[in-house]
Amino acid sequence: xxxxxxxxxxxxxxxxxxxxxxxxxxxxxxxxxxxxxxxxxxxxxxxxxxxxxxxxxxxxxxxxxxxxxxxxxxxxxxxxxxxxxxxxxxxxxxxxxxxxxxxxxxxxxx
Numbered sequence: 001x002x003x004x005x006x007x008x009x010x011x012x013x014x015x016x017x018x019x020x021x022x023x024x025x026x027x028x029x030x031x032x033x034x035x036x037x038x039x040x041x042x043x044x045x046x047x048x049x050x051x052x053x054x055x056x057x058x059x060x061x062x063x064x065x066x067x068x069x070x071x072x073x074x075x076x077x078x079x080x081x082x083x084x085x086x087x088x089x090x091x092x093x094x095x096x097x098x099x100x101x102x103x104x105x106x107x108x109x110x
Contacts, residue, residue, distance in 0.1 A: 021075065021078055022072060026072070027072065027073075030068055030072045030073070033068060034065055034068055034069070037061055037064060037065050037068075038065070040061060041058055041061050041062075044057055044058065044061075045058075055102070056099075059095065059098075059099075063091070063095065066091060067088075070084075070087055070088075071084070
């Protein structure tokens with residue numbers, strides 16, 4: 001194989017490795033979804049009738065926003081599933097520890 005052929009083959013393999021990434025339109029849609037979730041979080045904050053139930057509601061919305069950011073902006077959706085698994089495992093452990101501490105100290109018990 002000549003040098004030109006090997007360069008073309010390298011270029012094609014590099015292009016194949018970067019396929020499947022989102023388009024700018026997808027980034028815009030994700031940004032709009034994040035904006036809507038943030039607006040919902042702000043709206044829920046002003047609903048005083050929820051009481052201490054606001055904590056798990058906001059935590060669930062935050063996890064959703066976290067998942068969107070991680071999967072699209074950090075490109076974990078397009079990488080190996082092992083990276084996503086490690087990332088989300090750490091998030092679930094941290095969330096569990098936080099809720100366990102909150103329950104232990106009776107922060108949101110009725």
